[in-house]
């Protein structure tokens with residue numbers, strides 16, 4: 001189960017990159033600032049929240065709901081890993 | 093007058109696109125809201141969407157940090173507006189329906205409570221004929237999404253009184269809004285300019301001059317429009333847009349404002365924009 005792509009950083013980053021690139025119609029390097037580059041509108045930002053919650057079975061609440069966590073593929077990956085990690089720790 | 097505005101709740105009539113986003117705005121600013129609609133299903137959808145909109149507002153830093161959100165009461169009873177400090181009408185853009193509901197609302201609320209209409213373009217003076225105290229009626233044209241767009245157009249009708257204007261402006265300040273006050277006219281400023289532009293954009297697409305995407309990309313890239321007119325149309329809701337255009341055509345006598353055939357065809361098909369998942373663009377699943 002260590003191989004489940006939904007739980008490795010690489011797998012998560014790949015899945016998020018695929019989703020974002022498809023929606024913005026452009027290649028998206030993991031470090032690119034999506035807000036600064038104008039690729040992500042405020043409405044799409046919320047779609048990212050909903051998408052991450054559904055795709056990775058996490059809940060993004062409270063202080064985690066801030067733009068910085070969604071600024072780049074790398075930032076989103078870190079968020080999902082952290083939220084997933086917390087779930088696994090209690091479930092293991 | 094209105095001494096308890098700081099603590100009091102507001103009432104919003106209509107739990108559609110605008111009623112929801114105005115409610116999310118108020119709740120996010122710590123104001124309690126009584127939200128009234130004629131459909132239970134609509135109210136249920138509205139609750140879920142407002143929850144997401146408040147998260148969206150938080151995500152975008154639109155609400156003051158650390159403020160306790162207001163509480164939401166969603167109800168079918170118009171009587172529930174009786175205790176509100178401010179009442180906002182955001183029901184369907186239909187002049188005779190609004191006239192009827194305005195009469196009911198103004199019977200329910202006591203003197204001294206400002207009544208705000210969020211109409212896109214029916215003159216405040218026309219709606220004032222249906223209320224008991226025309227001096228207490230003003231127009232506030234919130235834009236969608238109301239919790240993110242910082243500015244509102246405020247419409248002072250010919251009969252709107254100084255007290256009501258002062259109360260409305262201080263309420264809007266509490267909601268963190270910047271305001272521009274204009275005089276009363278069909279479509280005021282923003283709908284008079286935006287709605288015909290969207291109508292023309294749709295005609296351009298129908299005539300085959302350019303695709304939906306090309307029209308929006310040009311208006312964005314060359315003229316700095318934030319999203320392009322057709323994406324904006326989808327955000328507004330094409331049914332509402334068609335209603336507002338028709339009312340504008342009637343009230344200005346300018347028949348080019350009549351909603352164009354492509355717009356009407358989309359409305360007939362039920363492709364109403366973001367709210368149904370498809371309009372000029374396809375949104376896949378509806379965001380809620």
Ligand SMILES: NC(=O)c1ccc[n+]([C@@H]2O[C@H](COP(=O)([O-])OP(=O)(O)OC[C@H]3O[C@@H](n4cnc5c(N)ncnc54)[C@H](O)[C@@H]3O)[C@@H](O)[C@H]2O)c1
Pocket residue numbers: 105106107108109110111128129130131134181182183184185186189193210211212213233234235236327328329332336
């Ligand atoms: N959509 C926009 O972007 C936008 C922007 C600015 C202003 N407006 C204006 O705001 C108003 C509402 O527009 P919308 O887009 O939210 O429309 P909508 O169709 O999404 O919602 C209208 C709601 O009003 C409800 N309603 C009808 N009769 C009612 C009654 N008697 N009591 C209570 N609720 C009732 C309907 O059930 C519906 O849920 C209109 O006047 C519109 O022109 C819309």
